[in-house]
Amino acid sequence: MILGRKNIVLTAFVLICLLPLLMGFVYSLGYSLGVFGLMNEGFTLDHWLRLFASKDAWSSLIYTFLLTLVSITLVIVFAGLLSRAFVSKPERSFTQKLLLLPLLFAPVAAGFAWYYVLSPAGILSRISHALGLTEDITSFPRMVNDDWSIGILLVHVFLVLPIFTFLFTAQAKSMNLLEMNKLATSLGSSRLQCFTKLWLPALVKRFKLLIVLYAVFFMGTYEVPLILGQSSPRVLTVFISEKLTMFSLDDIPLGHCMAVFYSACIFIVLSFFLYRQKSTAS
Amino acid sequence: MMKLGKSTLALFVLLPLLCVIYLSVVSAWTYPLLFDAEFSLKHYLVLFSGESELAWSFVQSVLLSLVMATLGLLFGFFVAKEIAFSKYGSRLLKLAFYPYMIAPVVLGSMLQFYFVRWGLSASFFGVMLAQSLFILPYAVLIMSSFWSENILQLFKLGQSLGGDAKTVKRTLLYPLAKPWMLLTFAQCFLISWFEYGITQVLGIGKVKTLSVISMQFLKEANPHPAAVAAVLMIVPVLLTFIILYRWQNKAQGNWSAIAPINNSLSHHPKKVGA
Amino acid sequence: MIEVRQWQKKYAELEVLKSLNFQMEEGKTLAVLGESGCGKSTLLKTLAGFDVPDGGSFLFNGQNINALPVHQRGIVYMSQEALLFPHLNVFDNLAYGLNIRKVSKATQREKVMVLAQELGIEDQLEKMPSELSGGQKQRVNFGRALITQPRMLLLDEPFASLDSGTRMKMQKLFIESAEKWKLSTIFVTHDIKEALIMGSLWGTMSNGSLELFESKQAFIAAEQSGAKEEMAFWQTIQSENGRKDDE
Amino acid sequence: MKKLRYLILLVLLSACGTSPESEPSSDAASMTWEEQLEAARGQEITLMMWPGDPLINAYMKSYVKPEVKQRFDIDLNIVPGQGNQIVSSLMTELEAGKESSEVDMVWINGETFYQLRQIKALHGPFAKSLPNAEFINWESAFIGTDFQQPVNGFECPWGNVQMTLIYDSLKVSTPPMTLDELGLWVKANPGKFTLGNNFTGMTLLKAWLIDFAGGGKSLNGDFDEAKYLEASTKLWEFINTHKAYFWNEGKSFPKDLAEQHRLFANGELAFTMSNNDSEVDNKIAQGLFPESARAYVPDYGSIQNSHYMGITSLSENKKAVEVVINFLISPEAQLKKMDPRVWGDGTVLDVNKLSVEWQQKFQNVPGRVHAPERSEIAAKALMEPAPEYMMRLFEDFRLKVIEG
Incomplete structure (x- = not known):
């Protein structure tokens, strides 16, 4: 009974969670430092210096960060609005059931479907042509592979909005936010103020961890920008996978540098939010 | 106002589904053809031609997802129990987030070396193993919300009313865990069903799940077979869920249908966008 | 005769039960008064077999049942929260103990009906636990234990979360049933009044030690029961009222 | 902590495997x-x-x-x-x-x-x-x-195969035969031309690069850094001064050739291209390209x-x-x-x-x-320059055009 079944199971769990990550991390780190790899010739910091000297890498980092920020903000705001509308409705209205639909979309399928809805030769464009709103293909506004990442944002919202809406609605009910809203209104708050000062903050505070987790998901978004994104700037995951399979073999270590950087960031952010909460709670 | 909002929302949610269904039944789809395009089921008929890659891909996806869901369920059920009642339970449990939150495509790239070295890449088993890396921890996350102090109390109560461990498991534990198990199974199934990044990287395109194959068609700018793949990805799952939902509601009270979903959704996000 | 000897339990370094000794006759109700954290729940849980004591013996007519697994002890533990099986309706909750003993459906039905009548829940049998009120839940909880004809009931503040009206009804129901079924019971509470109503034996518990009293009077007289303080309080109120009436 | 150190060691050990680089022998002769x-x-x-x-x-x-x-x-x-x-x-x-x-x-x-x-x-x-x-x-x-x-x-x-440009003869009456003409054409028809950030697009760029380097056989032989720099500077300058008139204002370039073909088929573009000189026929036969699509090789030639x-x-x-x-x-x-x-x-x-x-x-x-006919365009065929040119073009196209 030195080990015991319990300890074996727990050890197995910890190993499954951490060992592969550690192994991957060590390999990529080694590669980025010139230790592993067919084309590498021993320890060097060159690759890291090259990464941080490249505009490409920085624009990818900044772009991914902004995309994450805007995506999660849009999701929160829309979910907030929808929860405000749904909170007084019966549990499972048709609209609410319909909102479950995106949960059955793989990111690949969602990206694909929206591409053909939004692209200049897509369904909306054809409808607007049929209605005489646009004359030809070029007069339709560009929403895929576009400057503002409209397509990507839309798909992000599409995929995540349902979950947030359901959670927000359930939480608003159990926190009796509607009553508080009435109270605030009677104290002279406008509808907008009620929403921005009371409704959203209450929900955001309650789901802080979940919001962070989804932000981390958005940081790692891959298929959607692969289908709907521009060639530059690219999100981190696309940057990494492109560098790793680039024409230039010299660029492979850069991909590993970025992979190390990305996973270290995720690790730090997660550890901060997961374990800080614990220590303040106890 | 309300009505407008409702229809906008309905459109937003339905448009992509309608779009893939539409794309799967048109051909020679040049701009600006819309309803005057050529409609046919020929992209579907290919499925039954015997040599169809897509049909095989569907079978392979179903198999893979079923295996992953089963593994997730078993692993989640037993490991979550040990974790829930361990001294460091909540701290240990949080470790499960790490593999789950790293983008699979990056995780796959970082691990490619090992998979190749150990002869695991480009095989069904390798992809299974790769998906296990984050599906198993995730399953533990969901199942651990079942293993509460309350469940332990009920278990002991069952024993004190005269049931031995086996009987109590049969009459109390499993029936109580059923909704959680169903949820874990379904979630693991879906994660595997949706997965693209790690399957592509470590399967080297040889393990052609539906998501891998629809991306391939997409890169060929061949939207119609890609749409068939997407329909195959969405519609069977949609039907299964409708049936399950109906059956759950009929078979049991509200308790079982709602409890775990509320519980686990708020703690553990569903994998998306990665 | 029920006898507990040298009963002790430690959690980490904390001595929750300090070598307890007591005995009681079968068919009696031992009412134990104690503040929260005095170790009374631990006492009940270790007796029920939910938790393993660090030492001591638990004798029923001289037979040590300490080594028996939970399901063979015939001791039912009931807590403040009526823990009903949430996936079973009231009937199945009540019949649970019979069901696992493979009693025939007809007998189950018969016994459950009789008991439900007694407990006044005969019209609730089809309901799910979530649809019941607190008092109803506790009745089901009680009935579910009674139907297995346990040798002993361990009640851990079972009525603490009920409103006072329901609570009185439940107390009455309990006393009647205890009489009828000849139940041996340890009843833990922090309410002196309840202890006095329910008990046929009395004890107080503090810091992991249990002290039994020979009689009701001794219990009331004892400093640690707090009965005197309570009485003094009511007397002051009464005399104040009396004075007011005089004026 | 000690355990962790062992773990890292283990991982390192398994990672430091050797890679066999022995030249494979051909035993087919036997x-x-x-x-x-x-x-x-x-x-x-x-x-x-x-x-x-x-x-x-x-x-x-x-x-x-x-x-x-x-x-x-x-x-x-x-x-x-x-x-x-x-x-x-x-x-x-x-x-x-x-x-x-x-x-x-x-x-x-x-x-x-x-x-x-x-x-x-x-x-x-x-x-x-x-x-x-x-x-x-x-x-x-x-x-x-x-x-x-x-x-x-x-x-x-x-x-x-030999690379050809493909155009829609309904939209382009006389296709530009030189880079100057192409420049004039895109200014007159903004948004109708682009090249892919892919193999085919780079093959077109190579022909342009050769043209800037003096045409014909000027880039034959091993990679020449000086020649590349001189010619490519002119190339990027040409593209950057015209890219505002490219498709999507030169802000993005099609990733896959298939995507470019689709844009052409839908009329978003007046030009597409192919590494395969007869592709235009098979795309028309498939019904993907309009009947009015034509393939040609400009005067500066194209890579064969x-x-x-x-x-x-x-x-x-x-x-x-x-x-x-x-x-x-x-x-x-x-x-x-x-x-x-x-x-x-x-x-x-x-x-x-x-x-x-x-x-x-x-x-x-x-x-x-x-x-x-192949015999017609063969006279304009250019040899592929050394592979480094392709790799540099890929890299610099991203650096100087896409991000530039």
């Missing part, structure tokens, strides 16, 4: 072809190839695959992967010290060939010993040399090159791969491939070396309708 056919029976081989064209895929999946199964009992499994993916997956295998490869056969040319040779991932020489190799037109500089590198039997020629089949050095089924490659260069398979309705890929065989019967068949291949 076997007759009949013996080799027998040995190949029942084998399963994996071909990694660019999947971006439905017709090519169809040729492989519904002609080659069943034929080799039926004739040689070989199961051909096709997985998608472009040049760069081929390099990276074979490289990972070598790094991991694998003894056998997941990929047996690769469709490559140019810089992929160069890189695979660099990392010693190719088996060879094998090409000249294949029975059908005697018909190959090795003498042609466009076949026996791949991006200025002698093939030396490490890859076997499979097809030969060949594409090849290679065998990976770690393949366990080299014999079977050779059998399949030998089939691919058989007159029969080459003829079929040449049909514009099938693929329209130029043959690498010297038709004069074939029997009269086959010669006639090759002469009777259904003619080109909207594509120019």
Whole structure:
């Protein structure tokens, strides 16, 4: 009974969670430092210096960060609005059931479907042509592979909005936010103020961890920008996978540098939010 | 106002589904053809031609997802129990987030070396193993919300009313865990069903799940077979869920249908966008 | 005769039960008064077999049942929260103990009906636990234990979360049933009044030690029961009222 | 903490494996072809190839695959992967010290060939010993040399094509024949022209680069940094001054050729391009391009090159791969491939070396309708410059144009 079944199971769990990550991390780190790899010739910091000297890498980092920020903000705001509308409705209205639909979309399928809805030769464009709103293909506004990442944002919202809406609605009910809203209104708050000062903050505070987790998901978004994104700037995951399979073999270590950087960031952010909460709670 | 909002929302949610269904039944789809395009089921008929890659891909996806869901369920059920009642339970449990939150495509790239070295890449088993890396921890996350102090109390109560461990498991534990198990199974199934990044990287395109194959068609700018793949990805799952939902509601009270979903959704996000 | 000897339990370094000794006759109700954290729940849980004591013996007519697994002890533990099986309706909750003993459906039905009548829940049998009120839940909880004809009931503040009206009804129901079924019971509470109503034996518990009293009077007289303080309080109120009436 | 240190050590140990770089030996000589056919029976081989064209895929999946199964009992499994993916997956295998490869056969040319040779991932020489190799037109500089590198039997020629620009004759009455004319045209027709950030787009850029370097054979020979810098500076300047008039204002470029074709088909673009001179016919036949689509080669010329089949050095089924490659260069398979309705890929065989019967068949291949005859455009054919040019163009296109 030195080990015991319990300890074996727990050890197995910890190993499954951490060992592969550690192994991957060590390999990529080694590669980025010139230790592993067919084309590498021993320890060097060159690759890291090259990464941080490249505009490409920085624009990818900044772009991914902004995309994450805007995506999660849009999701929160829309979910907030929808929860405000749904909170007084019966549990499972048709609209609410319909909102479950995106949960059955793989990111690949969602990206694909929206591409053909939004692209200049897509369904909306054809409808607007049929209605005489646009004359030809070029007069339709560009929403895929576009400057503002409209397509990507839309798909992000599409995929995540349902979950947030359901959670927000359930939480608003159990926190009796509607009553508080009435109270605030009677104290002279406008509808907008009620929403921005009371409704959203209450929900955001309650789901802080979940919001962070989804932000981390958005940081790692891959298929959607692969289908709907521009060639530059690219999100981190696309940057990494492109560098790793680039024409230039010299660029492979850069991909590993970025992979190390990305996973270290995720690790730090997660550890901060997961374990800080614990220590303040106890 | 309300009505407008409702229809906008309905459109937003339905448009992509309608779009893939539409794309799967048109051909020679040049701009600006819309309803005057050529409609046919020929992209579907290919499925039954015997040599169809897509049909095989569907079978392979179903198999893979079923295996992953089963593994997730078993692993989640037993490991979550040990974790829930361990001294460091909540701290240990949080470790499960790490593999789950790293983008699979990056995780796959970082691990490619090992998979190749150990002869695991480009095989069904390798992809299974790769998906296990984050599906198993995730399953533990969901199942651990079942293993509460309350469940332990009920278990002991069952024993004190005269049931031995086996009987109590049969009459109390499993029936109580059923909704959680169903949820874990379904979630693991879906994660595997949706997965693209790690399957592509470590399967080297040889393990052609539906998501891998629809991306391939997409890169060929061949939207119609890609749409068939997407329909195959969405519609069977949609039907299964409708049936399950109906059956759950009929078979049991509200308790079982709602409890775990509320519980686990708020703690553990569903994998998306990665 | 029920006898507990040298009963002790430690959690980490904390001595929750300090070598307890007591005995009681079968068919009696031992009412134990104690503040929260005095170790009374631990006492009940270790007796029920939910938790393993660090030492001591638990004798029923001289037979040590300490080594028996939970399901063979015939001791039912009931807590403040009526823990009903949430996936079973009231009937199945009540019949649970019979069901696992493979009693025939007809007998189950018969016994459950009789008991439900007694407990006044005969019209609730089809309901799910979530649809019941607190008092109803506790009745089901009680009935579910009674139907297995346990040798002993361990009640851990079972009525603490009920409103006072329901609570009185439940107390009455309990006393009647205890009489009828000849139940041996340890009843833990922090309410002196309840202890006095329910008990046929009395004890107080503090810091992991249990002290039994020979009689009701001794219990009331004892400093640690707090009965005197309570009485003094009511007397002051009464005399104040009396004075007011005089004026 | 101590445990953790062991763990890291363990990981490091398993990561530091050696990679065998021994030159693969060719022992085909010790076997007759009949013996080799027998040995190949029942084998399963994996071909990694660019999947971006439905017709090519169809040729492989519904002609080659069943034929080799039926004739040689070989199961051909096709997985998608472009040049760069081929390099990276074979490289990972070598790094991991694998003894056998997941990929047996690769469709490559140019810089992929160069890189695979660099990392010693190719088996060879094998090409000249294949029975059908005697018909190959090795003498042609466009076949026996791949991006200025002698093939030396490490890859076997499979097809030969010349790049053409494709335009919609309804929208473009006289296609621009020089870069200056192209500049004027895009200014007059903004948003209608672009080039892909891909293999085909880079092939067009190479022709432009050669034009800026002085045209014709000015970039032949080994990579010349000075020449590249001089010509490419002019090239980026030309593109950057005009890209505002490109599709999507030059803010993005199509990733895949398929995407560009689709944009052309839908009328968003007036131009697309193809590495294959007869593609315009097969796309019209498929109904993808309008009937008014035409292909042409501008005056500054266009790259003519060949594409090849290679065998990976770690393949366990080299014999079977050779059998399949030998089939691919058989007159029969080459003829079929040449049909514009099938693929329209130029043959690498010297038709004069074939029997009269086959010669006639090759002469009777259904003619080109909207594509120019090869003999017409051959005069404007440019040799592929050294692979470094391609790699630098890729890198600089991203740096100086996409991000610039």
